[in-house]
Amino acid sequence: MSTAEPAVVRMGHDLVRHLEHLPGDQAAMEIATHIKKFWEPRMRHELLARIRWGDTTLHPLLVAAAGDLVDGEVDRGEIKEPSGG
Template sequence: MSGEPPVVRLGRDLVRNFESLPPDKAASEIATHIRKFWEPRMRQDLLARVRARSADLPPLLVSAAEHLVDGDVDREEVKQPSGG
């Protein structure tokens, strides 16, 4: 896995951190973390990989990406602590 793109590697790390939660809650928490802490180009890269149906993405990360929209950042939400 050392040759993985950063968004895939970081996405897998998030999945490992949240996979103990119920799937819907985990996907929501992962999406919140991504919106708050990932740079826009990282979010865009993830969304492009999801749209291309990249086989290297964990299903929970794909579910989380469904909560994201290109350019979508809620500045008030960023001020609040995250679950991750």
């Protein structure tokens, strides 16, 4: 059995590392925006499921960002604008 991090956890933590220099609320918003724009629905669903299941390996900023996510919800107007800090 592999102990490697699942892809959504690894990718989520990569986003946190790139954006954690921002103030907390802004970092969470930027992370959520990136996830909405670029992650496939199944990846968003998996992240939300891990949070609902109480995955304690997730960084608090990633959990905070997920508060802005709803399964299947993507604002197509936001996709045209770049994200990041």
